[in-house]
Amino acid sequence: SQTIHQWPATLVQPVGSPLSLECTVEGTSNPNLYWYRQAAGRGLQLLFYSVGIGQISSEVPQNLSASRPQDRQFILSSKKLLLSDSGFYLCAWSLETQYFGPGTRLLVL
Amino acid sequence: SQQGEEDPQALSIQEGENATMNCSYKTSINNLQWYRQNSGRGLVHLILIRSNEREKHSGRLRVTLDTSKKSSSLLITASRAADTASYFCATDLLKAAGNKLTFGGGTRVLVKP
Numbered sequence A: 001s002q003t004i005h006q007w008p009a010t011l012v013q014p015v016g017s018p019l020s021l022e023c024t025v026e027g028t029s030n031p032n033l034y035w036y037r038q039a040a041g042r043g044l045q046l047l048f049y050s051v052g053i054g055q056i057s058s059e060v061p062q063n064l065s066a067s068r069p070q071d072r073q074f075i076l077s078s079k080k081l082l083l084s085d086s087g088f089y090l091c092a093w094s095l096e097t098q099y100f101g102p103g104t105r106l107l108v109l
Numbered sequence B: 001s002q003q004g005e006e007d008p009q010a011l012s013i014q015e016g017e018n019a020t021m022n023c024s025y026k027t028s029i030n031n032l033q034w035y036r037q038n039s040g041r042g043l044v045h046l047i048l049i050r051s052n053e054r055e056k057h058s059g060r061l062r063v064t065l066d067t068s069k070k071s072s073s074l075l076i077t078a079s080r081a082a083d084t085a086s087y088f089c090a091t092d093l094l095k096a097a098g099n100k101l102t103f104g105g106g107t108r109v110l111v112k113p
Helices: none
Strands: A003-007 A010-013 A019-026 A032-038 A044-052 A055-058 A065-070 A073-078 A087-094 A098-100 A104-108 B005-007 B010-014 B019-024 B029-037 B043-050 B055-058 B061-066 B071-076 B085-093 B101-103 B107-112
Touching: A003 A087, A010 A019, A019 A032, A019 A087, A019 A104, A032 A073, A044 A065, A044 A073, A044 B101, A055 A065, A073 A087, A098 B029, A098 B043, B005 B085, B010 B019, B019 B107, B029 B061, B029 B071, B043 B055, B043 B061, B043 B071, B071 B085
Parallel strands: A010 A104, B010 B107
Antiparallel strands: A003 A019, A019 A073, A032 A044, A032 A087, A044 A055, A065 A073, A087 A098, A087 A104, B005 B019, B019 B071, B029 B043, B029 B085, B055 B061, B061 B071, B085 B101, B085 B107
């Protein structure tokens, strides 16, 4: 069966520090991969999606970047975090329906 | 405004009652999906209904889709305290690359024991 992992679960980072969140999927090949951000009490905003290794599409201009170095690995990064980067970050994979990881809560202070 | 918008934003009911929430969207879709999110957790897929389907059931869940009105509803029958969660609709748009979904703002459901 397929599983999706995200880590860390919680992260507190100072403004201006770098960020790397990792997402890995097991049990499937060549999935579409997604990074979302969710503000408290709100819906999901799609940040990036990828249909294959090295293929990244950005949905909104921002301080973040994404990479897909392997088929089942998706990384969300920033060189310098802003206060506004705080939020709940969710990774998902799909073939048709989307399956979500447990999320990473990021607090930038 | 968002492609998918849920109504109401929040709903409070007693255990055993039915809960109904609605979703409206603006452009043509391949399918519409409903997800549940417990507080602080990832989303869990509930039901997918395709654009050529009108109604779908899964256990205590019933989803309808009216493409002429660009709307969908999710009915939870005989609610339980464990149904307390936020519920999101998401649309898979025609011609959207990568099976992207557009999520609404969600309906927060509180089921009181």
